[in-house]
Amino acid sequence: MRTVIFRSIAPYLTSLMVLFSIFVLLRGHNLPGGGFIGGLIAASALAIYGIACGVAPVRRAIHFHPMAISAFGLFLGAGAGVLSVFASVPFMTGLWTYPTLFGVELALSSVLVFDIGVYLVVVGAIASIALALEERDRD
Amino acid sequence: MAGKTAGLEDLSVAYVTEPVAAADWLIVAPVALCLLVGSVLLMLRKDTRLQPLIAIPALMVLSAMTLGLLWHVLANGTVTMTMGRWLPPFGISFTVDPLSAFFAATxxxxxxxxxxxxxxxxxHSGRRYGFYPFLLLIMAGVIGAFLTGDVFNLYVWFEVLLISSFGLLVxxxxxxxxxxGVKYAFLNLVATTLFLIATGYLYGLFGTLNMADIAVKASELRGTAPLMTLVTLFLLAFAMKAAAFPVNFWLPASYHTPRLVVSALFAGLLTKVxxxxxxxxxxMLFPIEREELSFIIAIAAALTMVLGVMGALAQNDIRRALGFLVVSGIGVMMAGLALGSPAGFSGAIFYAAHSMVVMTALYFAIGIGVSLGGNFRLSEAGGLYARNAMLAFVTLMLFLSVSGLPPFSGFWPKVMLVKASLDIGAWWxxxxxxxxxxxxxxxxxRIWALAYWRPAGEGAASAAAGSAPGSAAGSAPAGAIAALFGLVALSVAAGVWPEPVLVLSQDAARGLIDPSAYVLSVFPGEAAQ
Incomplete structure (x- = not known):
């Protein structure tokens, strides 16, 4: 798979896909999309990068071990649920806040934190499997 | 975006509007704690020194939480928290009755x-593989399964504990x-698939997955819906998970392979889920169908316990023998399920709690014995009594407990079950x-006589044992001894002073036979109807 065309395109394709995955993640609350599908797109972006340029550059690029990324996602997900203890509502209740930044009203919620957690869990878990398989393929 | 609820006047049609009491947070806190600490441990996987320093205090907090939850439930009756504030049956409820709280605490x-x-x-290499994160995550699955009040959510927690158990197993x-691991994974996946099919079928019939809702609706649907098929599917799926005969073969095939503490944990907890x-x-949900199936369950129970122990009798590897004893104990609990009377259920519940503690302790005792210079193979073992009389004595206590002799904790539930079966004339x-x-x-x-009482060196292959790894006489670590003694103390306490456990398991059994408190806790308005 190490053709010149693929190797030169892959980094751009990967960055586009990661950007798109974040877009899908953020639009997911009321429109089709969300953490899970966004995570899948990001994980396939990493897989493409790995196929084109080898696994070591991917591991360098994401800096953290994929399992640590997915653990952080799990932490965010569970933490978003625990936030509701401060509002004395049941676990996992969506909490909303509407700060105004630069004149734009921004809807932030614990649901978003949870969704980012799902995104990271999926990215970490799938990337961990994909990278392990690609590594095995090489030797 | 549409988060503002200005258009909706009456939130109480969709939301639980009462604020949550602080004590009710105990319902969900054990699971949240396991997930949070498990994920932190996973992030710190490389720091093997720090892992137990975080995990053990977290498990202490977990025990305190579940004991607090048990106390809360006994004081205030069944409690419910519905996730995300949605009114049940649309939100997923965690409903904790005495049975859930008792099992979670144990x-x-x-x-x-x-x-x-x-x-x-x-x-250290085992810790790098993630022993402690998996331990916390498997506890999230086990406790989640005990506490949840939703059938699909039960399935999810089964998956959580299954995936963590794969990790621990290998x-x-x-x-x-x-x-x-392959045998374990394959047969458990078959069971999980059956469970999922049955759950889909249940949803198709009832249009709800909330257990309290199902308990209410079952009597209406009984005339028209094929509930028998549904319940038989559930029976097969759960019996496979519990390792009942004839679907028990995954357990003896896999439980002797992992690290000893993993075997101990699995033997104690997984089948009991x-x-x-x-x-x-x-x-609780389908008592009439259970009654119909009770003869089949009773036969499966009798075969499980007798064939399980006969399998144990035939083994040379002590760990394999213990695996078969786990199966045999499952048969005893199934007998309680088959009886279906208050005494039968409470016997099964008591026995399950006893088995959690004693089976784990037995694996610990065998593991400490091996680290003292014993051997897993009976033909080569020997001389442990001479090396450490205290350990031999404690192990003997556990052995008597598992065979159900007084004054240990295995005695009382067996008495209850024998009496309950004689009461309905099921002498067999x-x-x-x-x-x-x-x-x-x-x-x-036989195990005690060969591995403990027999002087060292009389075994058939003692010459070979001299060079086998692990046969060098070492000393047992203090932590391992403390863990063993803690569990033995629980077993002895429940055997000598069974009254609190008896009352607790009778309470739990009453909650199963008459689920009105359970339903009332989820649907407080239902009482009027």
């Missing part, structure tokens, strides 16, 4: 013991472990329990 104490024991049993990736699900779904079931007790005594007596 299992978290067992997990604490396993965490302490694991400090010495799991080396810790170290040795050949035998992978072999055992299957028993819990059987009690909850068959015992009572006979099966008693014969199992006798055979278990012979099995454990």
């Amino acid at each position: 299992s978290s104490l067992v997990a604490l013991a396993a965490g302490v024991y694991g400090r010495s049993d799991i080396d 810790l170290g990736s040795e050949r035998g472990q992978l072999d055992g 299957g028993i819990y699900a059987l009690l909850r779904v068959l015992g 079931l009572a006979a099966a329990i008693l014969v199992t007790g006798l055979l278990t005594t012979i099995t454990v007596g």
Whole structure:
């Protein structure tokens, strides 16, 4: 798979896909999309990068071990649920806040934190499997 | 975006509007704690020194939480929290009755013991593989399964504990472990698939997955819906999880391969989650269908206990023998399920709690024995009594407990079950329990006589044993001894002073037979109808 065309395109394709995955993640609350599908797109972006340029550059690029990324996602997900203890509502209740930044009203919620957690869990878990398989393929 | 709810006047049609009392947070706190600490440990996987320092205090907090939850439930009756504030049956409820709280508390104490024991049993490479994160995550699954009040959510927690158990099973990736792991994974996936099919079928019939809702609607649907098929599917799926005959073969094939503390944890907790699900779904939700199936369950129970112990009698590897004893104990609990009377259920519940503690402790005792210079193979073992009389004595206590002799914790539930089966004239079931007790005594007596009482060096292959790894006489780590003694103390306390446990299991059994408190806790308005 190490053709010149693929190797030169892959980094751009990967960055586009990661950007798109974040877009899908953020639009997911009321429109089709969300953490899970966004995570899948990001994980396939990493897989493409790995196929084109080898696994070591991917591991360098994401800096953290994929399992640590997915653990952080799990932490965010569970933490978003625990936030509701401060509002004395049941676990996992969506909490909303509407700060105004630069004149734009921004809807932030614990649901978003949870969704980012799902995104990271999926990215970490799938990337961990994909990278392990690609590594095995090489030797 | 549409988060503002200005257009909706009356939130109480969709939301639980009462604020949550602080004590009710105990319902969800154990699971949240396990997930949070498990994920932190996973992030710190490389720091093997720090792992037990975080995990063991967290397991202590977990035990405190579940004991607090048990106290809360006993003081205030069944409690419910519905996730995300949505009104049940649309939100997923966690409903904790005495049965859930009792099992959650017992299992978290067992997990604490396993965490302490694991400090010495799991080396640094095992910790890098993630023993402690998996331990916390498997506890999230086990406790979630005990606490949830939703059938699909129960399935999810089964998956959580199953995935963590795969990780624990192949810790170290040795050949035998992978072999055992494949058998375990495949047969458990079959069981999980059956469970999922049954859950889909249940949803198709009832249009709800909330257990309290199902308990209410079952009587209306009984005339028209094919509930028998549904319940038989659930029985098969959960019996497979619980390792009941004839679907028990995955357990003896895999439980002797992983690290000892992992075997101990699995033997203590995993099959009991299957028993819990059987009690909850068959015992509480579908009592009429359970009654119809009770003869089949009773036969499966009798065969499980007798064939299980006969399997144990035939083994040369002590760990394999213990695996078969776990199966045999499942048969005793199934007998309680088959009886279906208050005495039967409470006997099964008491026995399940006893089995969680004692089976784990037995694996610990055998593991400490091996680290003192014993051997897993009976033909080569010997001389442990001479090396450490205290350990031999404690192990003998556990052996007597598992065979159901007084004054240890295995005695009382067996008495209850024998009496309950004689009460309804099922003499053959009572006979099966008693014969199992006798055979278990012979099995454990054989192990004790060969591995402990027999002087070292008289074994058939003692010359070979001299060079085998692990046969060098070492000293047992203090943490492992403490974990063992803690569990033995629980077993002895429940045997000598069974009254609180008896009352608790009778309470739990009452909650299963008459689910009105359970339903009322989820649907406070239902009382008027």
